[in-house]
Amino acid sequence: MSPPAAAIALPLVLGLALWATPPPRALPGATNQTALPRFCDAAPETLPALVREVAVLAGVRSRVLSASERFLGVPYQFDPLGEGPGQPPDEDPRLRYDLADCQTFIETVLALARARSPQEVLPILDEVRYDGPVGYSRRNHFFEAQWVPSNSRKGYVREVTAQIAGKDAVRHVKAITHRQWKERTLGERIDLPEERAPIGDHALAYLPLAKVLAHAKAIPSGTLFAVVRADRPQLPTMVSHVGIVVQQPGGTFVRHAGRDLYSQVIDEQMAHFVERNALYTKWPVLGLQLLEVLERPASE
Template sequence: MQRYLSLMLLLSLLTGCSVFKPQPRNTFMEEMVASPSHKLSERIIPLSEPLLGLPYVDGGLGEGSFGKFDRDPLSRFDLFDCTTFVETVLAGAMSYSPTEFERNLIKLRYQHGNVDFTTRNHFASADWIPNNQWALRDITLDIAQDRTAFAETLIDKPAWYQAMQEDRLQGLPDSIDKIDQLKTLREAGKKLPKIYVRTPYVPLTLLNQPAVLDRIPSGSVINMVRPNYDVTQWIGTHLNITHQAFAIRKQGKLFLRHASLRYKKVVDEDFIEYFSQYDETSTLKGFNVQQPIERALVAEH
């Protein structure tokens, strides 16, 4: 055993890294399998803890090695954007083995679990939330009650596809003509519908009321709402939701745990302090709240 440990230490010095440092994927999977809790909300905090500090990179996931337009991996644990972070942690909280994790992640990321660029839940308000009501419940009205506001917009998917450029095609081999493949992708987008969405949200003006914060469950998904946000000059469509995170309670205090574009990594931020940076002139007006459904846990467990 001593000889084995000495060899491992030598290898770690030669490679410039410690073999004893757990990798994010290993730590995540070990926690997922070993967690004694069968309550989804209680699994989210320890599962997401090892991912703190990992880098923010937009669009790091795709449809895997057989993808037609995006061959980035189906899952990874070394970097995240806001949505892939939420999806990864939520899928882990719903699972007790790597096989279950992969199945749940695919079901969260793709409509009906059909792995394809055109069926990926690209838009939070038009795809991700409505397609995942098997796993989530919108509790925004429970929190804001009669002060609930609504964001309305039209998600123009065909225009979004037409605005895409070659850099949207990821991981394709040089043998594939990207210009021709982009034309194919844009043609596929023309067949998709424009979707009218109406998103309930908690106005930021309510955050000075402690009772409102007290009604936000730990482990819930927080969606940042910018009503009818006009980004057509960049991506061809308006949006209602521009960011996703988890609400986390630690020692009685509420935090946002998320892959942050601002900090370029996964961080915890004080819930109130995060939203205090947005005044009444900001396009960010509030947040939508989705609570994971406990019965979404795999039946045999």
């Protein structure tokens, strides 16, 4: 006697479901676990309450750590933010919590850490991401040439590499000429008017990669870091990645939106991060630039 169709179908469906569900992604040297409620899991009506939980914390470092922890496990997507619908060439939303790349991750965290209410998050994020009105050409595309100078002037961040690294800090000037900009082999799709092209000399400091672990414990939790790579004339930037330093009972970690190895926001052991970055030979990593997130002004 043939078994009922349902008796065949149910195991088949379960088998297909098990086959279709990938095993948990391995996270070597890292974790994506948090006990805090994540922004991306909140319903629209409860999201403002989570934002307020961050806003009421005392001290900008506490707010940076709380806001950033609520992104752990969020999937990586390159360039998930744009200027919004009807604003070509990048019509992605101006604010979102479900996807992040390394730069939009720290930008959104910075906005959350400075906001006093849910209504302030987007205006602050716009200030962080743009040097002027919201528009693709006004976006701070290049970290050392645009992002750091713009947000230093506005009082959002301050470079503290030399303060933390002392005599181990290395200063460098990235020079970009008109010819180098026109012949660039990175960021070719970023079409900017001449007045917004990152032409000129751009100074930055970095803690050499070989000395990062010696100074790791001295880096305050909540400090931003930027991965500085070798100066290549055909490349308009030396910064390839950014994130947040987090001091935990288990040691020093970097909280960042990892691309290839992790494809999500994770906490990675600093030692593991340094070891991985030391392996890059095609575009060698020189070290880390360190930026302090500044406290919001006193309420009037």
